[in-house]
Amino acid sequence: MVYFSKGSPMSAATPIPVRSPLPSALSGTTAVLIGGSSGIGLAAGVLLRSVGAHVVLVGRDSDRLKAAVSRLRSARPAEDSDDAVLDVSGDGGDERTLAEAFDRAGHVDHVFVTAGGLSGAGPLTGLSADDIRAAFDSRLLASFAVARAAATRLPAGGSLTFSSGILVVRPAPGMTAPLSVTGAVETLTRALAVELAPARLRVNAVRYGRIDTPLLRSLPGLDSDDAVATAGSTAPLGRFGTAEEAAATALFLMANPYMTGQVITVDGGETLA
Numbered sequence: 001m002v003y004f005s006k007g008s009p010m011s012a013a014t015p016i017p018v019r020s021p022l023p024s025a026l027s028g029t030t031a032v033l034i035g036g037s038s039g040i041g042l043a044a045g046v047l048l049r050s051v052g053a054h055v056v057l058v059g060r061d062s063d064r065l066k067a068a069v070s071r072l073r074s075a076r077p078a079e080d081s082d083d084a085v086l087d088v089s090g091d092g093g094d095e096r097t098l099a100e101a102f103d104r105a106g107h108v109d110h111v112f113v114t115a116g117g118l119s120g121a122g123p124l125t126g127l128s129a130d131d132i133r134a135a136f137d138s139r140l141l142a143s144f145a146v147a148r149a150a151a152t153r154l155p156a157g158g159s160l161t162f163s164s165g166i167l168v169v170r171p172a173p174g175m176t177a178p179l180s181v182t183g184a185v186e187t188l189t190r191a192l193a194v195e196l197a198p199a200r201l202r203v204n205a206v207r208y209g210r211i212d213t214p215l216l217r218s219l220p221g222l223d224s225d226d227a228v229a230t231a232g233s234t235a236p237l238g239r240f241g242t243a244e245e246a247a248a249t250a251l252f253l254m255a256n257p258y259m260t261g262q263v264i265t266v267d268g269g270e271t272l273a
């Protein structure tokens with residue numbers, strides 16, 4: 001067994017940066033949030049700014065991005081500076097967009113991916129090869145692009161956090177393509193954690209239950225506060241999760257230097273019910 005004593009084989013390897021596992025340890029770090037203009041990514045941005053991190057938001061809709069930048073700037077107005085919150089408009093799976101985000105940040109410690117919708121949803125027999133490819137491209141191929149960028153740009157101690165959902169373990173009909181690729185992102189998480197550990201990079205994922213975000217509210221019958229409260233009342237804790245509760249888990253994974261290769265579920269106990 002190898003311990004970290006002086007003179008052991010491990011002592012020549014990249015040291016593990018030891019930091020506080022509290023979110024306050026993220027103060028002064030920089031995070032790139034791919035999908036940071038809405039929902040869980042936006043909430044992560046607000047939380048990160050509130051603990052003094054610098055944030056780069058990536059999303060496709062530039063108006064949504066501008067609104068998100070204003071929201072983040074108001075989270076810490078007294079200490080805001082021009083470069084504390086930046087935005088890059090584009091597809092988060094596009095290598096040029098990712099390069100621009102990393103270049104503008106200058107130095108990136110953490111990457112959190114919440115981009116990715118439900119491309120390819122529909123009954124199996126109605127799916128074309130293009131539908132399936134769209135699901136693959138938008139989530140799995142995009143995750144590989146982010147991972148490649150992160151692997152070459154993050155310093156030792158950096159982290160990459162992906163997003164998943166509990167439908168991966170409790171599937172619903174009509175979701176074969178999106179759930180297959182989301183499940184693959186969880187496998188990618190563990191494979192990357194092993195591959196990137198020698199560089200002291202950490203890779204984790206958060207698997208969400210039903211979280212009250214614009215994505216959830218875009219689903220049929222969930223477009224009002226009352227509808228969300230009524231539907232949430234059947235959940236074990238009597239409500240859906242908030243974007244902040246979901247995002248806080250991602251901050252924990254960024255901040256805790258001994259977390260890697262994990263998929264943490266934040267679902268208010270829904271998978272137990």
Ligand SMILES: NC(=O)c1ccc[n+]([C@@H]2O[C@H](COP(=O)([O-])OP(=O)(O)OC[C@H]3O[C@@H](n4cnc5c(N)ncnc54)[C@H](OP(=O)(O)O)[C@@H]3O)[C@@H](O)[C@H]2O)c1
Pocket residue numbers: 034035036037038039040041058059060061062064090091092093113114115116117163164165166208209210211212213214215216
């Ligand atoms: N909310 C839930 O109940 C729930 C449950 C299970 C899993 N999840 C997963 O959690 C993640 C976050 O969900 P959310 O509820 O926060 O969604 P959301 O409110 O729709 O936010 C998604 C964000 O990602 C951006 N985005 C989407 N596709 C992108 C792309 N190709 N490139 C760059 N940005 C992109 C969106 O902006 P633009 O559209 O402007 O690009 C938006 O900022 C998703 O992966 C979702 O599948 C959510």
